[in-house]
Amino acid sequence: VTVRLSNDDLAAWRSFLDAHASLVGVLERELLAERDLPLAFYDVLVQLHEAGGRLRMSELARSVLLSRSGVTRLVRRMVDFGLVVREACPSDGRGAFAVMTPAGRSALRRAWPVHARGIQRHFADHLSADEARTLTDVFTRITGAGNGPGA
Amino acid sequence: VTVRLSNDDLAAWRSFLDAHASLVGVLERELLAERDLPLAFYDVLVQLHEAGGRLRMSELARSVLLSRSGVTRLVRRMVDFGLVVREACPSDGRGAFAVMTPAGRSALRRAWPVHARGIQRHFADHLSADEARTLTDVFTRITGAGNGPGA
DNA sequence: TAAGATTGATCATTCAATCTTC
């Protein structure tokens, strides 16, 4: 294996890693402190919301980037808190849905402004409009280039 | 709490999260498959290398973004593999150093090209020189703005 | 009594194996 990676590219990579750790950390702490909601719960609620309130376990696993078993256990914890319920799939006896409850919707409604404020304050406020577009372009390219779980 | 976060900013944020998960995933899998080295071990070796081969446990914890107890246990695992040794601090009886062994240096030397190739291929190859500079600028600003553990 | 570090308890995640339904 031969190396060519430039110092500028390495600097970009490291700043990316540092920023990610810093941002995820502060957002998780804020959501927990102000709404008592773990980011993992929040992510599930967002995905369910965007899917119209219900999602098959496998699809949920893909969208929150967790293993199937990880989602099984995450959903069980959320069921204990009343944020979602499980439902059997009528068309496929093997399948199960995670379905958002009214309490789940309410938790999401209450959490969203806090989280959005955090993204604004800690991330977007430090970006020009051009830079925001550049980031979206670059990262969309990168993710699309097939580094996914099967790469 | 009032929300203003724009769609463009939110898109940038989501693309950032997706890219991070995708990149860290593929780099971890490559390093494990080709050098049998977990990314966590690799990070410790890099930090020790850049510090001249030895680091106090607390400083190591800060530089690899882990809790103190997390580092205690990570270092113990690495000691079991012969990649580092622990040493008492002569000037402060409470302190301990993690010190890279020859085997650790060798593992780092063998891992670096694989990891660098991955960063090049999966990240840097998708960036123009301008974009790389923009990323470094933006992320340095963001991380510097005080979203660290104490924020 | 504060700081560096480790330990104990617990939690969240994964892989491999399993169960059920297709």
Added chain:
DNA sequence: GAAGATTGAATGATCAATCTTA
């Protein structure tokens, strides 16, 4: 037999409590 999902065992992380030295 293969796919959706869950379960058991093991790993890796954290917080709170503890121990030791400053």
